[in-house]
């Protein structure tokens with residue numbers, strides 16, 4: 001089995017689908033000849049040609065809108081938005097059409113589209129390149145939001161996203177694009193959407209997270225273990241819709257919940273998770289829910305970004321706070 | 326069938342790539358000091374640019390977008406504008422910024438990941454760096470609308486790249502400017518590439534100047550490597566706009582001699598022969614030759630200028646490197662004029678955990 005980084009796994013999954021499903025088309029700014037600014041479509045243009053792997057003109061609203069048209073007529077576009085901060089021009093098409101064409105036409109037309117986009121900060125990128133605004137799209141009915149936390153999960157979840165009959169916003173955590181290599185079988189086996197993945201079992205506190213910061217949460221869990229605290233780490237994976245069952249089962253076991261995300265706190269996805277537990281698991285809770293999140297500010301330029309992204313220490317302290325008293 | 330509309334796009338060039346005047350030069354070009362000033366501004370931008378790339382390579386600056394090859398376009402625009410005009414930049418136009426008084430240290434701070442770099446001491450009214458492509462064109466149109474409503478004799482200038490002209494926003498800005506006859510000039514710097522996408526794949530339009538025609542705006546092409554032509558063309562467009570004559574689209578043809586940014590490797594998608602050809606017509610050569618032929622510039626004088634700019638850049642680098650990082654409070658400062666009280670707790674939290682994250686630069 002090849003050992004690959006997350007960004008390589010993402011290219012591998014797209015190659016698999018291009019090879020096995022003639023309706024799949026990869027498109028976006030600089031995804032062709034150059035293989036993407038992060039190399040996430042590396043080698044695809046050479047292998048599949050300019051019809052299947054297209055450099056588009058520079059226009060995100062155009063990308064999203066053309067995906068609606070292509071998908072409605074039987075294609076499966078996999079589009080890249082170069083950075084999440086450039087998703088905004090595409091939101092009109094995503095919200096008004098992509099996510100509701102099936103509903104509006106009573107199932108006559110649909111949008112099996114994947115929009116891939118880098119997510120989050122921590123790579124010293126320029127302004128507007130470090131956004132994590134998943135809650136904006138998580139709020140929209142009719143589209144899924146997916147965010148992997150490892151190469152293998154990226155491969156499996158991207159395959160599932162491409163094969164899904166509905167649109168998926170697929171968030172790629174740039175900070176861990178190349179962080180670690182993992183053995184990933186290039187076997188075309190998808191990983192299920194709409195379920196959480198328990199990355200580490202524990203008894204004392206449940207920590208729910210997703211994306212790049214999962215790495216920091218796992219480190220925090222190690223540190224907690226050294227202090228005799230057993231943390232259960234859940235990777236949300238499908239950010240919307242949320243798999244409440246796995247989370248509620250875990251909270252029923254541990255009685256404590258910490259939610260960790262890089263995005264700002266106000267109306268973040270963490271608020272939805274806390275609300276689910278308040279509605280359905282309140283009596284299991286032994287302590288107030290803790291949220292460890294980015295601040296309700298603009299993501300700062302890179303000199304301060306590591307003070308914006310929650311640190312391992314902050315996560316550890318929050319977990320301990322649920323056990324205090 | 327009869328023809329109901331026709332259009333024509335003119336191309337302006339005053340100096341051949343070898344510095345030979347092709348026609349009668351505009352009046353300002355008779356003034357050697359003025360031309361020397363423009364030459365110096367191009368050299369100053371180029372000197373800074375090389376240093377900035379170098380700083381990035383040695384880990385002292387973040388991603389940086391070089392202006393190499395486009396100095397004439399940027400300086401020509403700067404020289405044609407008045408200080409009270411309003412500029413909306415993208416991310417490459419240091420030649421214009423420096424001309425208008427933005428400091429090297431401010432530019433370094435911005436690309437060094439510090440918001441203070443957007444707080445220009447001079448000019449206070451220009452827009453900050455603008456990474457989301459094409460968005461700035463609407464800001465300039467809005468600024469022009471404000472000038473028009475208040476009957477101020479000021480113009481707005483918006484830059485945009487060849488790739489940027491594919492964004493719908495650009496059409497919206499031109500349409501507004503045309504419909505309301507706003508005092509604005511759109512400067513399209515056609516450097517032939519949008520990261521890895523060449524202009525031929527970006528659009529089927531023969532020129533980018535003609536994109537204005539559909540919005541009822543005249544468009545003109547200019548040799549963007551000919552600083553005299555750029556300044557001349559811009560001066561005329563600004564004069565017209567200032568006198569109520571409405572907007573213009575100016576397409577300055579140039580070439581991106583550098584990688585897209587320091588994070589890019591253009592050799593992956595662009596062939597060396599093309600770049601070598603572009604070096605032959607780069608903008609410094611022709612102005613240098615003209616000034617030499619007039620006996621006001623020689624090797625020694627240019628070296629002296631270069632040495633002075635190197636000292637100036639080094640001093641700015643020192644100032645930049647010795648500027649202390651902002652505290653975590655900076656994340657919260659200036660977010661609102663009247664900050665909601667709940668943010669105080671987050672500000673406190675940020676202070677408490679400052680420095681516990683991954684090490685910062």
Ligand SMILES: Cc1ncc(C[n+]2csc(CCOP(=O)(O)OP(=O)(O)O)c2C)c(N)n1
Pocket residue numbers: 029058060082086417456457458459485486487488489490516518519520581585
């Ligand atoms: C809305 C938006 N989409 C994508 C990007 C990523 N991006 C940065 S520069 C660039 C190419 C711009 O090309 P062009 O307009 O020709 O300007 P140039 O860089 O050549 O000066 C792209 C796609 C962005 N900054 N903003």
Ligand SMILES: [Mg+2]
Pocket residue numbers: 486487488514515516517518519520
């Ligand atoms: Mg360009």
